[in-house]
Amino acid sequence: MTELERKQDRAPVPSEWTYASAPEARDIVALQERYGHYVGGEWLDARETYTTISPASEEALAEVGQATPEEVQAAVTAARDAYENGWSDISPAERAKYLFRIARILQERSREFAVLESLNGGKPIKESRDVDLPLSAAHFFYYAGWADKLEYAFPNRRPKPVGVAGQIIPWNFPLLMLAWKIAPALAAGNTVVLKPAETTPLSALLFCDVLRQAELPPGVVNIVTGDGRTGVEIVKSEGVDKIAFTGSTEVGKAIQRELAGTGKKLTLELGGKAANIIFDDAALDQAVEGIINGIYFNQGHVCCAGSRLLVQESIYEPVVEKLKRRLTTLRVGDPLDKNTDVGAINSKQQLEKIEELVASGAEEGAEIYQPPCRLPEKGYWFAPTVFTNVAQSYRIAQEEIFGPVLSILTFRTPEEAVEKANNTPYGLSAGVWTEKGSRILWMAERLRAGVVWANTYNRFDPSSPFGGYKESGFGREGGRHGLEPYLQFEDGA
Numbered sequence: 471m472t473e474l475e476r477k478q479d480r481a482p483v484p485s486e487w488t489y490a491s492a493p494e495a496r497d498i499v500a501l502q503e504r505y506g507h508y509v510g511g512e513w514l515d516a517r518e519t520y521t522t523i524s525p526a527s528e529e530a531l532a533e534v535g536q537a538t539p540e541e542v543q544a545a546v547t548a549a550r551d552a553y554e555n556g557w558s559d560i561s562p563a564e565r566a567k568y569l570f571r572i573a574r575i576l577q578e579r580s581r582e583f584a585v586l587e588s589l590n591g592g593k594p595i596k597e598s599r600d601v602d603l604p605l606s607a608a609h610f611f612y613y614a615g616w617a618d619k620l621e622y623a624f625p626n627r628r629p630k631p632v633g634v635a636g637q638i639i640p641w642n643f644p645l646l647m648l649a650w651k652i653a654p655a656l657a658a659g660n661t662v663v664l665k666p667a668e669t670t671p672l673s674a675l676l677f678c679d680v681l682r683q684a685e686l687p688p689g690v691v692n693i694v695t696g697d698g699r700t701g702v703e704i705v706k707s708e709g710v711d712k713i714a715f716t717g718s719t720e721v722g723k724a725i726q727r728e729l730a731g732t733g734k735k736l737t738l739e740l741g742g743k744a745a746n747i748i749f750d751d752a753a754l755d756q757a758v759e760g761i762i763n764g765i766y767f768n769q770g771h772v773c774c775a776g777s778r779l780l781v782q783e784s785i786y787e788p789v790v791e792k793l794k795r796r797l798t799t800l801r802v803g804d805p806l807d808k809n810t811d812v813g814a815i816n817s818k819q820q821l822e823k824i825e826e827l828v829a830s831g832a833e834e835g836a837e838i839y840q841p842p843c844r845l846p847e848k849g850y851w852f853a854p855t856v857f858t859n860v861a862q863s864y865r866i867a868q869e870e871i872f873g874p875v876l877s878i879l880t881f882r883t884p885e886e887a888v889e890k891a892n893n894t895p896y897g898l899s900a901g902v903w904t905e906k907g908s909r910i911l912w913m914a915e916r917l918r919a920g921v922v923w924a925n926t927y928n929r930f931d932p933s934s935p936f937g938g939y940k941e942s943g944f945g946r947e948g949g950r951h952g953l954e955p956y957l958q959f960e961d962g963a
């Protein structure tokens with residue numbers, strides 16, 4: 471490092487240095503005042519409704535249906551009819567055609583979807599624009615490619631669709647989780663009843679318009695909205711052959727109990743408490759960017775978030791110093807501003823959960839750091855937070871916070887890093903930062919995590935399977951593996 475670089479590295483960030491606001495126009499999104507359920511290719515007027523809001527401003531956006539048991543049943547019946555009367559028999563290449571169309575329409579309408587996603591969910595527009603939307607379209611493109619190649623994907627096993635898939639998704643990546651669920655289900659020849667999360671139903675409802683544009687046959691995809699009660703009805707429905715769920719471990723366990731002995735197929739993608747492990751030979755500036763991306767991306771509402779930072783003891787001080795400095799440059803605020811790095815917390819309930827866990831961290835003895843930042847008065851907000859002095863037993867080191875909160879621990883040897891990283895009931899993801907390829911492989915072999923990122927974090931691609939061990943669930947989404955839960959085979963698997 472030259473003297474000049476050393477000086478720049480230590481220079482404080484000027485406090486008066488700000489970005490001019492760069493708001494994305496909202497008028498590309500035309501919201502209806504009231505939405506029903508999308509059943510059999512038609513809008514079914516909802517008997518009961520609730521108001522969905524923008525978490526950044528608490529502004530009411532629309533009235534949305536709270537599906538009753540009868541409405542859920544109507545959706546399941548429509549899905550069954552569509553399955554038995556055409557969809558499962560049409561040629562796989564024809565199925566692919568619809569998926570390609572959906573993918574292309576999502577690309578064409580990506581700005582509209584990105585604005586809506588940020589409006590209803592609170593995530594920064596640069597993330598919905600650059601991550602959620604491109605990945606959602608990519609998922610449909612990817613599975614469109616598999617639709618007529620199932621015999622090659624599973625040679626000598628004669629793959630057949632399962633039937634009607636019930637799909638329940640969370641609020642952190644509403645459209646992307648929809649894509650993760652619907653694309654492989656349709657590619658495999660199934661029909662679908664999907665429920666978006668209570669707080670983020672709007673992109674799934676706009677997606678119904680995409681289905682119409684793509685001329686998908688009626689009933690192949692049905693969307694019902696509502697809270698957990700609607701989810702329970704889907705899970706219980708006798709007309710559903712497979713449940714795919716992404717959400718909390720607690721609800722995942724309840725679903726597994728409910729389905730035990732029914733013969734229905736089940737995949738669960740649940741919580742996580744990932745370790746992001748930094749060795750002393752890592753490129754520190756890159757690693758710090760990886761730490762930031764690992765935990766503050768999407769306000770930390772990410773099941774695979776790198777929420778436990780394990781730093782090798784010899785580099786603890788420079789890493790914490792660089793990290794704190796970088797935190798002061800994060801811009802928290804309006805999700806529709808193109809400069810925003812950290813948006814709004816998705817709901818009041820989630821904000822309370824974060825506040826409660828953060829308070830427990832301070833009480834148990836950890837040291838809290840938050841950069842100076844002015845949070846908007848309206849809406850749900852939480853400043854990016856770092857905890858040092860964290861013991862493994864603290865709740866902030868054990869429980870999923872699902873917010874912009876990082877707990878830092880240290881280690882001395884690779885063995886200790888592995889032991890600490892695996893010391894959690896979860897096993898979804900992990901990150902390793904080191905210059906040595908052999909060490910990456912050594913670590914990846916020992917980490918009990920479905921995904922291990924090396925010298926990067928939060929990278930997704932439709933072709934790589936994603937899923938967990940232990941309390942993070944079972945089954946894989948993405949890749950060839952992601953087709954399997956939506957297929958049955960002649961060998962009975």
Ligand code: NDP
Nearest residue numbers: 639640666667668697698701702717718721740741773872
């Ligand atoms: P939930 O598990 O409650 O929600 C996930 C989805 O399941 C939502 O659509 C939800 O509906 C629905 N649901 C709720 N209860 C039931 C039920 N009994 N049967 C069937 N479906 C049900 O997660 P929360 O939204 O409440 O978040 C709680 C915590 O879960 C978070 O703080 C976070 O720690 C974790 N979480 C993990 C996610 C992950 O990707 N691994 C994603 C989201 C949350 P509704 O929206 O109405 O609740």
